[in-house]
Amino acid sequence: MTLWGNPGYSVAQHNRSTATGFEVDFRHDFDDRTVVQAHFAMIWLESGLFRVEIAGAAVGNGYLFGGHCHYHIAPERAIVEVSYRANGDGLEVFGSSTKNAEGHYIAWRETLRRISAEGGT
DSSP states (O other), rough: OSSSSSSSSEEEEEEEEOOSSEEEEEEEEETSEEEEEEEEEEEETTTTTEEEETTTTEEEEEETTEEEEEEEEEOTTOOOOEEEEEEETTEEEEEEEEOOOTTTOOOEEEEEEOOOOOOOO
């Protein structure tokens, strides 16, 4: 299990505001040619708190305060928690999942940098 170093994948992520909250789309392309992608809708519940939805179904909750965003979800086979921290013109991402494709607990850290502001934030 690799927790740091060369993660063996690249990330494309798009974040955008909506009338009811914000959306996050990401795609991870791994060196072994597997792909993981997801689309989350964050729906505001009240100031700073949101519900996480996948395809209209509630799967978790989160919060956004200042430059820090955190959410947890419980999709079909795992519990996943992710934190974003604004860092200049990018985001630091920290997360963990109780199960990866091989059934192992994993954790990760990513540094995302803005390459385009078209259609997102």
